[in-house]
Amino acid sequence: MSESNIAVVIxxxxxxxxxxxxxxxxxxxxxxIYCIDDCCPDKSGDFIEEKITDPRVKVxxxxxxxxxxGAVMHGYRAAHDDGYHIAVKIDGDGQMDPLLLPAFVRPILNGEADYTKxxxxxxxRYLESMPAKRLIGNAALSFISKISTGYWHLFDPTNGYTAxxxxxxxxxxxxxISKRYFFESDLLFRLNIARACVKDVPMKAVYGDEESHLKINQILLPFLKGHLKNVAKRFFYSYILRDFQVASLNFILGFILFFFGIIFGSIEWLQSIETGExxxxGTVSLAVLPIFIGVQLxxxxxxxxxxxxxxxPLHPTLEDETLPPQ
Structure with missing residues (x-):
């Protein structure tokens, strides 16, 4: 594969x-360079065609x-159909440095990863310019994402700079795949189900005066709901349907014992309050031991x-079968 097979999706x-x-x-x-006008009220597509003369640009x-x-997947399909092997997604708001692109592409070119983010x-040092609200929110989402996607070695799951x-x-x-703001996290979950190799790339984001279209109060519940659904689906796909193993039994028995101890202990505690006895x-042990054993499992x-x-990585064995020759 040559570097000439690289496209950018914006x-x-x-x-x-x-x-x-x-x-x-x-x-x-x-x-x-694929610029996807996502039904923009400012007619971004028309603006790009009128003002930008770069011959690489396709609106x-x-x-x-x-x-x-939805916009990114439109770009992915176009790049795939046009015969490109790697698509790098960059936002158009200036928060991502395009000069970092080689760092995202190199692990894929070298056969070290299928997807980089x-x-x-x-x-x-990269955190100095990040607003505190984003810092805390991303840290919390990163931990939840580790559980739902299965990529425990990754951080910053909502980062949109990807290849x-x-x-x-x-x-x-x-x-x-989710088409809204849950897209990056949902794509990671789907990549894990496919057993794709994913690698983090260190980067520094730029925060200027641009207006963010992401409202925390609007996406918090959808994000939590999406992650919970993906946790359940990943457990079923990976530990029941694809490969029932000792870890599968540990998960099932662990949760059964844990919740039995919680429920039984709560009932006995309430009865003790009512009776004063x-x-x-033995009753305490019957409540506590299942909790401890369940947690350990x-x-x-x-x-x-x-x-x-x-x-x-999967792509070394997939590219000859799925991509058209150039």
Missing amino acids: PCYKVKTSIEKVISDIPSVVRR LRNNVNLGVG GNRFYNL LHLSLLDLLPFDK PATA VLSAINNDILNVPRA
């Missing part, structure tokens, strides 16, 4: 003030607003899950 929604500089900074190694349009995920937490080997598109159910040592299963992170 979802465009209210980015007229920044898109020109973003495109001008994209390295010459990139041969195609795509969504007839309805699909969200960042930015990590703004890798170096403490994907396009041979994996045939393994991803595009019609089921303290619980016997679940921790053992989680340790197995951490060791089970996909580490072998």
Whole structure:
């Protein structure tokens, strides 16, 4: 594979003030730049076609607003159909430095990863410019994402600076992947189900005066709901349907014992309050021991899950079968 097979995907929604500089900074190694006008009220697509003369730019349009995920997947499909092997997703708001692109592409070119994503937490110096609210929110989401996606070694799951080997598109159910702000986290979950190898790339984000379209109060519950659903689906796919193993039993028995101890102990505690009689040592033991054993079994299963992170890239064996020759 040569570096000439690299394309960039830029979802465009209210980015007229920044898109020109973003495109001008994209390295010459990139041969195609897909700008997706996601039914933008500012007509970003028309603006790009009128103002930007870079011959690499191709404007795509969504007839309805699909969200960042819908725009990115539109770009992925176009890049795949046009014969490109790697698609790098960069936002059009100027928060991502296009000059970092080689760092995202290199692990894929070297056969070390199928998908790379930015990590703004890798170096403490990178956190100086991050607003405190984003810092706390991303840290919390990162921990939840580790559980739902199975990529325990990753951080900053909502980071939108990514690169994907396009041979994996045939393994991803595009019609089921979230098209809104949960896109990055949901895509990681789908990549884990496909057993794709994912790697973090250290980066520094830029925060300027641009207006954020992400409202925490609007996405908090959908994010929690999405992660909970993915936890259940990943457990079923990975530990029941695909491979029933000791870790599967540890998860099941661990949760049964844990909740039995909680429920039984709560019932006995309430009865003790009503009757005024303290619980016997045997009753206390019957409540506490299942909790302790259950926690130990679940921790053992989680340790197995951490060791089970996909580490072998898929694309070296997929690209000859799924990508057209150039």
